[in-house]
Amino acid sequence: MKIFNYSFLTGLSPLLLLTVLFLFQTNGLQSQKPYEGKIILAAFAHPDDEGTVAPILAKYIREGATVHLVIVTDGRFGTNDYHDHEAGETLVATRKEEMKCAAEKLGVVLHHLDYQDQLKSAEGYDGHVPHARKMIKELYDIIEDVKPDVLITWGPDGGSTHMDHRLVGASITQVFLTKDWGEKPKSLYYYGTPSNLIDDSESSILRGQASKYLRTKVSYTDEDFDKAFNSFKCHYSQIDPNMTKEDLRKWRDKNGMFVYLRKFEAPKADSDSVFD
Numbered sequence: 001m002k003i004f005n006y007s008f009l010t011g012l013s014p015l016l017l018l019t020v021l022f023l024f025q026t027n028g029l030q031s032q033k034p035y036e037g038k039i040i041l042a043a044f045a046h047p048d049d050e051g052t053v054a055p056i057l058a059k060y061i062r063e064g065a066t067v068h069l070v071i072v073t074d075g076r077f078g079t080n081d082y083h084d085h086e087a088g089e090t091l092v093a094t095r096k097e098e099m100k101c102a103a104e105k106l107g108v109v110l111h112h113l114d115y116q117d118q119l120k121s122a123e124g125y126d127g128h129v130p131h132a133r134k135m136i137k138e139l140y141d142i143i144e145d146v147k148p149d150v151l152i153t154w155g156p157d158g159g160s161t162h163m164d165h166r167l168v169g170a171s172i173t174q175v176f177l178t179k180d181w182g183e184k185p186k187s188l189y190y191y192g193t194p195s196n197l198i199d200d201s202e203s204s205i206l207r208g209q210a211s212k213y214l215r216t217k218v219s220y221t222d223e224d225f226d227k228a229f230n231s232f233k234c235h236y237s238q239i240d241p242n243m244t245k246e247d248l249r250k251w252r253d254k255n256g257m258f259v260y261l262r263k264f265e266a267p268k269a270d271s272d273s274v275f276d
């Protein structure tokens with residue numbers, strides 16, 4: 001008859017004890033995270049657009065929030081001087097994988113929709129408008145389903161005046177305005193750049209905003225920036241292959257270690273005059 005040797009359990013028990021203690025401590029730490037249970041939904045047009053706010057998405061994830069990232073288009077026209085990709089289905093497949101990689105590195109829940117880059121604008125009203133309408137309804141359904149506390153998207157400048165950026169921002173705004181959502185989502189924020197941090201006057205008109213509107217200035221850490229950089233590097237087809245962390249830092253340089261946002265503010269009271 002075989003007698004079991006239980007001595008390994010004796011050896012394991014301090015380890016088990018340590019594990020229990022570790023789990024207990026980890027739970028203790030988690031409960032200290034300030035945004036545990038909170039949900040952010042960030043919506044942008046193209047795979048890589050999320051890079052603009054990625055450091056603060058990393059920050060809020062570190063602080064306990066869950067971040068859902070909606071990328072609306074397939075990026076099929078994302079050709080550039082760094083690579084010789086051709087526009088079309090192969091590039092769509094590449095960017096799908098790149099976006100998946102970027103989302104994993106950042107730690108977000110990804111919703112990569114399959115609307116065409118440039119939202120079929122080349123097909124005129126009958127191509128573009130049904131495509132854009134479908135997108136608004138799908139964004140509505142996602143927000144109903146996810147029930148985020150906060151929405152973040154492009155403002156009217158779209159960062160670069162790109163029509164897809166502006167339309168995604170406007171579509172999220174329309175979804176937000178379409179009914180009283182109560183608490184989920186409670187707030188809508190637009191990414192913005194203070195005019196005084198933009199050197200040339202033309203760019204300042206095209207995408208700058210007065211500081212009095214960009215009142216939400218969210219800081220992030222080096223650790224958050226590293227995470228954002230590692231995520232951004234996944235978009236290999238869109239970047240200079242030699243881009244370093246310092247290059248990216250320089251590119252964001254004027255904003256410092258901050259992301260500026262404009263909160264959508266609803267009227268506080270009814271009125272019967274436009275001159276109130």
Ligand SMILES: [Zn+2]
Nearest residue numbers: 045046049162
């Ligand atoms: Zn874009």
